Amino acid sequence: MARxxxxxxxLGYDMEAGKIGAWIKKVGxxxxxxxxxxxIETDKSTVEMEATGSGTLAEIVHDAGADVTVGETIAWLEDGG
Structure with a gap:
């Protein structure tokens, strides 16, 4: 299985970081x-983040409430392959 x-x-032209407002999915x-x-919360709005792949949510790296830099890993998806 690949992670x-x-x-x-x-989410915006000048966005450098975002806050995880809530996790809709949980590990497993x-x-x-x-x-x-x-x-994901920005200084202007809250946006729903969609999965870009399919599989199982294997690990959440940053909990809700965490401020995270754009491009940083916030979770891991296991593709089941």
């Missing part, structure tokens, strides 16, 4: 591409 990083997305949950997995 694929889920990274903090860049199956995830399908396009499914909402978390809520």
């Amino acid at each position: 694929i990083p889920i990274e903090m997305p860049k 949950d199956p995830i399908r591409r396009g499914e909402v997995i978390a809520e």
